[in-house]
Amino acid sequence: MSVSRRDFMAMGAAATAGAAIAPGIRLIELAQAKSPEEAVTAAQRWGLLIDTNKCNKGCTSCVDACHTENGIDHEQLKGSDATKPQWIRKVEVKDPNTGYEHSLPVMCQHCQEPPCVDVCPTGASFKRADGIVLVDRHICIGCRYCMMACPYKARSFEHEDITGQKEYAPRGKGTVESCTMCVHKVDRGDGTTACAEACAKEGHNAILFGDLNDPKSEIAQTVRSKATRRIREDLNLDNSVRYIGI
Amino acid sequence: MKKAIHFRMIEGNSLGFVALLAVLGAIIAAGLGATYYMEHNGHWVTGMTNKVIWGTPHVFAVFLIVAASGALNVASIASAFNRVAYKPMARLSALLAITLLVGGLAVLVLDLGRPDRLIVAMTYYNFKSIFAWNIYLYTGFMAIVGIYIWVMMDNSVRQFYKAAGIAAFIWRLALTTGTGSIFGFLVARQAYDAAIMAPMFIIMSFSFGLAIFLLVLMCSMKWTGRPIGDRILNRLKNLQGVFVAAVLYFAVAYHLTNLYATEHHGIERFILLDGGIYTQLFWIGQILIGGIIPLLLLFTPLSRSRGVIALAAVLVILGGLAQMYVIIIGGQAYPLVMFPGMEVSSSFLDGAIAEYSPSLPEVLLGLGGVAIALAATTFALKVLPFLPASLADADVDPHYKEETAEASAEAA
Amino acid sequence: MLRKSQKFASLLVLLAAVGLATSSIASGHGDEKHDNSRVPLPKHSITKGDKCVEPTEVMRKSHMEFILHHRDKTVHQGIRTKQHSLKNCVNCHADPETKSVLGKDGFCESCHTYAAVSIDCFSCHTDKANASKQTMRPIDAIGQKVIAITGGEK
The missing domain is CATH 4.10.910 (30s ribosomal protein s13; domain 2)
Incomplete structure (x- = not known):
């Protein structure tokens, strides 16, 4: 070194x-913060806690911030909405029986038992030691089996050529990508993600990022004291993204 | 004593032979052109999206791969199950098994986002992935069937005939189990995630594979002026009928199971009632054209006509493609259920049926795979003795006593 | 966590890549002796720093090896040292005019064209130095004024 x-x-x-x-x-x-030459370990487990009670319908700050941070530019792309990358999206949920409505962001849920990692033939889909699920696009062959396997529609196939990538967020045609939990920020020790930052800036504070393994962290303390749920808990995938109010 | 079976290469210098290869070559060229267009521009020029992830190429690819293992049936019946009457057809059956698989895999590979990284797929493995298993199942299948063809053609290795036949039969069951499990293991989606997928794909392979075999056999024998006896054709068409009925049975079992569970009512309603094109393809394509009509054609006096038998085989293939389309694309068009019982909406089609229409390049790529399989078969018939000189009843179908004598001689 | 098969596979790929690269470099050296070769020698300007992260000879031969090794450590283990990172290569070697390592006289492209080895890096990675700073909006009228007053200094 x-x-x-x-x-x-x-x-x-x-x-x-x-x-x-x-x-x-x-x-x-x-x-x-870890130093750059240190490998990530299972001592950390990064996660997000999303309080849907604080999330505003119609607000897309988290989505916009994600796009800016990771160089996703829908304007630049020629395809339809269904072919453009969707790392994070706002979903509106309504209970038809009671009429209760709420709004929440859905991104990669960073499962600890990720189906995308199970099905990937080359091992390009993988889970880092600190729980972040990523695609190693150097060995992704673009078969899209991970997208078939994901219960959250969290992954996008890059349908066309891209220019103007950020140097910390390489992305290119023919491979699959998804929310990285702003892994470059995490590794830098920013202690937050673009979406969480943007949500706080809006004053909503609906997205909380942190280390679930650190008992002193705000996220660990909150999930210990409040009822939180994961989307599709029936699958028992042990998601690192939790929700309040779903 | 029955006569020895004679195999003869086809001459392969007639105008018809050249024309057939030329037409198939043109379709292959169109398929490759379509691939170049898709890969150069990116997949946005196809009908496939982040919602309907696998499209028409996969319908063709999975159909061909499934049919490949089924095409081996006739050879397996001859070797693993000692039915001597099927022996003259075993070589063609094994040949088709390889060529159909090659055609299907070509489509699958050419649709990848990065087909240039095929070497990565062969050097990096995640052994928990059913796809990774399949890479071994497919390459292993080709190797084993290749050996099987060798022991059928080379008298000096005749003692391995039975062993090779049984190995190939077991391997083809594993292969189709693997293919069905690609869908069966997907816990996320309502239409998949069912253990019945594996056996259903096996029975589908029996039916589709035999239908393709029947057509190729009838065409190649007719075009080279070689006779097929009524009795042998009658056996094949009865077998085809049984397989068609079995495919129908599995469709019924699959949907009945889903209908019983409330959580699957959404997807069942979509496929069976109000799914538009998918509902039509299910009832008209899969059930009527691919099931009921072929059964009527095969099990009524109509089947005395060879044209009707061929027509039934064509309908089974069309119905099979419809069934694949409903399973693969219908299964994806129905939205993922993330919040059961809730109404959901988003900028990314949550809670909405995804639109998909096949684009020309996708169809050309799929047809290109079919053409690759057929062209390879045609060419192989010219260079090696795959096709029997005659399938006339007198040559291949000894009466019962002789057959048992032959079988015991075989076993000894 | 790199599986055994992966390590073995990367080794194979590496061997192939190194084999290819050395053979092309060897032939490149052969050409240098003939000034009237039909293939023009690559030319590029390096402005930053006095030396690379490894001796020039080592880099010529094995740069892909360093990058490949670093890439796996970065992607899978989050090790983000600068020395052998592609980002660092680009930041240092980008042409001062185009800010890119691609283009006719670009550091990477000119040599790779000469050696007839295709580069797969830049279909995903940016070829621009400090890309995140460069993809800002074009300077507007107010910005122009600020630059005029301050002379572009912060």
Whole structure:
């Protein structure tokens, strides 16, 4: 392992700035963030908790933020809505018996027993040690069996050529992709995802990101004290995305 | 004592032979052109979407793969079950098993998002994936049937005939179980996730495979001026009738089971009542054209006409394609049930029936796979002795006593 | 977690890739001696830094090996060191004019065209240096004024 001089200076500068501005906060962040050369481990289990009571019908901030963050540009694409990538979508749910309506975002549920990983012939669909389910697009052959297997319609096949990708979110024609739980942000130690950030910015705070394995984290404390549910619990896939109010 | 069976290559220099290969070649070229168009532009130019993920190419591919294992029936009856009368047809049966599988796999591979990464599919394996098993089942099938053909053609390895025949029969059951399980193992979708998929696909393979075999046999014998006896054809058509009835039975069992469970009422209502094209394809295509009419044609005096037998085989194939379409595309068009009992809507067709119409490139690719299978068969008949010189009753169908004598001699 | 079969497979692919690459580089060296070769030598300008992350000879021969190894560690284990990352390659080697490693005189494309080896990286990865900073909106009127006043400095 070697750190370039520039990296070292930058790290030093950041550490000094952090210490000077808000030592307490910085310490917590340092405790969470892993260094770039460290492999992820099962010590963490990243998850999302979505409170549908706080989610506004008609608000698509999380979807927009996801698209901006990951370089998804529906305008650029030629296909129909059904062929464009849908990493996260807003679903409106109505109980026909009572008339009760609510709105919620649905993305990859990052199952710990993911059907997409089971069916993938090459192992391109995989679950990282910290629970994030990803597609290794270097070995994805575009067979789409994972999309057949996903109970949440969370995966999209890239139907056409793409340009203008972000350097941290490579995407291309002929392979399958889905929500990465902003893995580049997680690895950087941002401690949040684009959707959660955007939701908070709107003042809704309906999406909470965190480490389910860390008993002190807000998400772990909330799921311990409140009733939360997973979509299609009957399948018993142990999703890392939980909901309140469904 | 019965005469030895003679096999003869077809001459393959007539105008008809060349014309047949030319037509098939043109369809293959169109299929490859369609592939290039699809892969160059991306799949958005087809009817397939993120909702209807597998389209017409998969209907053809799965049909051909299923039919491939079924085409081996006749050979299995001869070797694994000692029916001597079927022996003269065993080579053609095994040949079709390989060529149909090649055609089906070609379609499957050419529809991949990254067909250029075929090498990845062969070097990276996830052994929990039924797809990964199938890669072995398919390649293994070709190898085993290849050996089977070898022991049938080469007298010096004759002692392995029975063993090869049984191995091929067991392997083809595993293969179709694997193909059916591609759908049977999908827990997410209402239309799949059923153990009956595997045996249903096996029985479908019996029927579709035999129908294709019958047509290829009748055409190739007729076009090369070789006789087929009434008795042998009668056996084949009765067998076909039994298989058609069995496919109907499995369809009934599958839908009855689903109808009993409230959670499946949505998908059943969609397929059986108000699914539009899928309902029509189910009742008119699968049940009427692919089931009831062939049964009537095969089990009434009408079947004394060879034209009627051939027509029944054609209808079984059309009905089979309709059945595949209903299973594969109908099963995807019906929305995923994420919130049972709720009304859902979204910008991504949640709770709505997905639209799909086959695009020309998809159909051309599928037909290209059929053409690959037929062209390979035609060519093989010219270069190796697959086709018997005669299937006249006197040549192949000894009366009962002789048959048992032959069978015991065989076993010894 | 890399399965055994995967490791073996990547090894095979690697061997093939290295074999191909070395043979093409070897033939490339052969050509260099003939100035009147019909295939023009690739030319590209490197402006940043005084040396690469490995000696030039090593990089010429084995850059794909480094990238492949790093790619698996990054994707599957979240190891995001800079040294052998594709992002780092692109950021350093992008042409100062086009900001890209592709194009006729682009660092990657010019040499790969010369060696007749296709690159599969950039159908998914961006070929632009610091892409996320470059895909911002075009500078509007207010932005122009700010740049005029500050001289483009932050």
